[in-house]
Amino acid sequence: MSSNTDTPSEAPEPYYSQGLRARFQIDGIRAEQAKLETSGKFADIGYEVEEDKYLARVEARVKAGGLPTAVPATWPTELKGPLVWTSDSFPDETQYVYNLTAEDKVELLDALEFFKDQGLDGHKVTKALFPLPNLGKVLTKIRNDVYSGHGFAIVRGLDPDAYPLPDLTVIYLGISSYIGQQRGKQDQRGSMLIHVLKKDDPSESEFDQQYSEDKPFHTDTVTDTLCLFTQALAAAGGRSVLASAYTVYNELARTRPDLIHTLAAPDWPFDTYGREPKYYKRALMYWHDDKLITSFSRRLLVGHLPFEPRSAGIPGLTEAQAEALDAVHFIARKHEIKPRMERGDIRFINNMALLHRREAFENAGGEKRHLVRIWLHNDEGVCWNLPGPLRLAWARVFEDDSGERGEEWDLAPVRDPLSGKIGLVGGSCD
Numbered sequence: 001m002s003s004n005t006d007t008p009s010e011a012p013e014p015y016y017s018q019g020l021r022a023r024f025q026i027d028g029i030r031a032e033q034a035k036l037e038t039s040g041k042f043a044d045i046g047y048e049v050e051e052d053k054y055l056a057r058v059e060a061r062v063k064a065g066g067l068p069t070a071v072p073a074t075w076p077t078e079l080k081g082p083l084v085w086t087s088d089s090f091p092d093e094t095q096y097v098y099n100l101t102a103e104d105k106v107e108l109l110d111a112l113e114f115f116k117d118q119g120l121d122g123h124k125v126t127k128a129l130f131p132l133p134n135l136g137k138v139l140t141k142i143r144n145d146v147y148s149g150h151g152f153a154i155v156r157g158l159d160p161d162a163y164p165l166p167d168l169t170v171i172y173l174g175i176s177s178y179i180g181q182q183r184g185k186q187d188q189r190g191s192m193l194i195h196v197l198k199k200d201d202p203s204e205s206e207f208d209q210q211y212s213e214d215k216p217f218h219t220d221t222v223t224d225t226l227c228l229f230t231q232a233l234a235a236a237g238g239r240s241v242l243a244s245a246y247t248v249y250n251e252l253a254r255t256r257p258d259l260i261h262t263l264a265a266p267d268w269p270f271d272t273y274g275r276e277p278k279y280y281k282r283a284l285m286y287w288h289d290d291k292l293i294t295s296f297s298r299r300l301l302v303g304h305l306p307f308e309p310r311s312a313g314i315p316g317l318t319e320a321q322a323e324a325l326d327a328v329h330f331i332a333r334k335h336e337i338k339p340r341m342e343r344g345d346i347r348f349i350n351n352m353a354l355l356h357r358r359e360a361f362e363n364a365g366g367e368k369r370h371l372v373r374i375w376l377h378n379d380e381g382v383c384w385n386l387p388g389p390l391r392l393a394w395a396r397v398f399e400d401d402s403g404e405r406g407e408e409w410d411l412a413p414v415r416d417p418l419s420g421k422i423g424l425v426g427g428s429c430d
Helices: 018-023 026-034 051-064 102-116 135-148 165-176 202-212 245-255 257-264 298-302 319-335 388-398
Strands: 097-099 152-156 194-197 225-232 240-244 268-271 279-282 285-288 291-294 346-350 354-358 370-377
Touching: 018 026, 018 388, 051 319, 102 135, 102 165, 135 152, 135 346, 165 346, 165 370, 240 245, 240 319, 240 346, 245 257, 245 291, 245 319, 245 354, 257 285, 257 319, 268 298, 279 388, 298 319, 319 354, 346 354, 370 388
Parallel strands: 097 152
Antiparallel strands: 152 346, 194 370, 225 346, 225 370, 240 354, 268 279, 285 291
16 A cells, blocks of 8 residues: 655655556646646545535535536437446346356366366466356356446355365456456555455554445446455445446436536546656546446545545545535435345456445454455457546556566455555555
């Protein structure tokens, strides 16, 4: 996890590698973005969503008037298709859950043995090296549901206790390779597997309260498919909650099209937390190649107190941006679904079209929530075409082989190299 301040004796760590700087002409982009700089008073908004502030902001901005009354030119007035869904769209979980059969589990064991016979490190598993003659066809359908259907799926029935940890890791990586073969670097350290769990530090009991609260809606910013393996459940709560950004868009288009203009403007300041450049700007929402793509992390836009305060000296959000960010959250809350979770679930989420958040949870005794997060990119012509700013973001995660960041494959949680605490290593890479 990166420091929020620069030390005088050391130059800031570069956010982009030299190869990416040349390939995407980063310095030229920065010069253009300088023209978009804003100054003056910024909105009072933080990581936790405060409804009273949001409602007051809505009232003030609507009363002031002068807001656009139509969506941006060339943008649709209404989106249609399977990605437009609400909390009533899935009467039961059979529409998005695939339960592994006894035959599937035998096939997984055969694939595991085939891969182990190759004598390769576990993270080198691919579809070709993890052959699933029958289950593979099911996973291909699931892949299509994620990219071209309603945007999410759960593979259920894998028992985390039935395999040694290295074998378990190969199995869920092997399954996930049928959805997306390429795995991304999720932080500056180069972590390829992020262990999402409550920080193991009893001395920080006040910080632990953060986990008793719901998280705001967001995306993981830099991946087309978010993969979450459920290694252990909390004693209560902790579900991954989903909402369709397409549905959010339709409500905004009907009621507040001005906020779509705000979300689509390329002037949102993303904090890089002590690296160089200190921040970059881009839009949160894109209409590109006849698809709506939404990509943002609230933490990178407003910080996350008390863990990661926003870096000093960089722009905050405007009143319009603050309202738009909260509006996305509250509309998503109206239409969200809360899929049931079981140990061993492998959840695949279209991170370009869906929003997600984490439900409040409580750990007790041996029941401690533990997910393993993987960022997947499908490079076989299935991933959507990306606009320029997102191509750069994806390249930093999936294509940056400059050697300036290595790859770390932590099969189990490790201590944060800076804080020394057990828990989530690193964070969003964007």
